[in-house]
Amino acid sequence: MTFTSQQYLHALAPIDKVIDAFIEDEKSSNTDVWSIQSQGRFADLLASSPDASPDLSNTDIKIECDDIEFLPSEKYVQKLMKRYTTRLEMEGKELEDNNLASLVCHFSMSQISKLPDPADSCLLTYQVPCRDLSRQMKHDLLRIRIYPHHNDVGVAKVWEAGACLAEYLMQYPECVRGLSCIEIGAGVGLTGFIAAAVGAKSVHMTDYTDATLENLIYNVSINNEWLGDRGIDTDTVSIGNLEWGEYAEHDCCSHPADVLIAADVVYTVECIPDLVATVSKFLSSGSSTNAKVALFATTYRNRSTFALFERELEKKRIMCAYKSQDKMPYVFPCYFNQPRSDVRICTMTLSE
């Protein structure tokens, strides 16, 4: 089954797939792939939104925009444009309209960076057992807002690996107790809340899309009392913007945490080098007496993606120790697409 570029874009597919599909679309419509007209189509495709469909009346462009509900983030568009122009250069073609990239980014930013509508959200609630039974719990339900129909993976659901890592922390709270944690790719925040609940000194939950960060801030705000009932100061949990790779490049982004936690962040080949560079940067910022640890829960979906992840870890001298998940508590019964047996939990450290 082949998809059109529009379908791929709609599904926020890996960027190279979108570009390949776009080029295929162009070939099948018998036009010069690299013509200014193609670039115009590309721009229209990116800039199109339900509210602001491009005026296609004077062109032969046939794009149905009505069913595009979830548009790419600003960063996705920027990466797409960068990759597209690199492909042009590799083919020895000139980008005929020098302003195209900046124009597309401009349109994309003004029309696409909308946050999801809270009316499309729903709340998951979890009864999380508390070790200190003497505590009076007025607010016993942890509440997590999700957008089940949204294409931004950071807001769509609690991912299987996130639920498993949260359960692992409940079983082995010593992994984070008394330590400061940074979470990357935090999504809707479940794992970070549990890290705080089992005794982390602080938890800095990070992610990178506007929708995810806004939703994380909301989820913290609705759980202040839940945290308070467990004797957790609301300052314990904080939110930050951290895009993988950028953390690796800029020292100023380093967070002085003892433990890095991450769930279901190994899922696209493209992100793996930046992801591993981020983990490497984190691990190498410790001293030998105070070695840092990363704790990952990874859903094993695709053998080659995981193999690439392992190769990149090896290149950076990062060792993985896989953990037994026997007798894990079952606390977060979301509906699962992926069996829990596909989730692997490991600690990562730098080899000597």
Ligand SMILES: C[S@@+](CC[C@H](N)C(=O)[O-])C[C@H]1O[C@@H](n2cnc3c(N)ncnc32)[C@H](O)[C@@H]1O
């Ligand atoms: C599959 S979700 C997992 C979310 C959460 N950890 C869970 O298990 O429910 C992957 C998360 O990684 C984030 N992510 C993906 N690429 C990223 C990048 N380049 N920089 C930072 N975060 C990224 C996404 O926004 C999303 O929140």
